[in-house]
Amino acid sequence: MNRFGHGSGANSWLKQLEGGGWSNNVRTCVYMKKTRHGSSNYMEKELQFTRILSDKAQENPVRLHYCDGASFSGYGQDEVAQLQFRGERIWRAAIDDLKANRVRYADQALLSGCSAGGLAAILRCDEFRDMLVSL
Known part of the structure; x- marks a missing residue:
């Protein structure tokens, strides 16, 4: 989901x-595939932004569902x-x-995450930076 900022935050x-969470074996993966964290069939249709992901348009968050x-x-x-x-x-x-949207005009960008998303941010931070530099 993209929310575009305005003014100095644009x-x-x-x-x-x-x-x-992680599904670290077939049994846990089979269980997870029947939850919102394992299949888009069970995801929420609309998400509320809270805390770091504010609904204020000027703060411009982009959230990637896990x-x-x-x-x-x-x-x-398997x-x-x-x-x-x-x-x-x-x-x-x-x-x-992101490349197709306004991120190419970014003055600054922050990759963040929590739990398994936090690990993903660590694993992908160099690639994220390189993508921004190459635009």
Whole structure:
């Protein structure tokens, strides 16, 4: 979700990576796939921004919903358990979306996250910086 700022905050961006726990074996992944953290079928239709993700337009947050169980790094599948790991693709799609929007005009950007999203922020921070520098 994108919320554009205005005035002096129009070119400042916050990319928030939602947390949601890890699925570290097939059993936990099978359980997670039936929750909002494992499938877009169970996600909320609308999210309220709170705390660091304010609803104030001038603060310009972008939140990436967590649904891969592997800090946006999964890529593969388990056909027997009917699992698909697509965190890597989710991350790439989010970056492509940012590039297509006003982030190319960013004066500053912050990548943040909590829990599994915090680990993803650590894993992806250099790539996020390089993407901004290359625009």
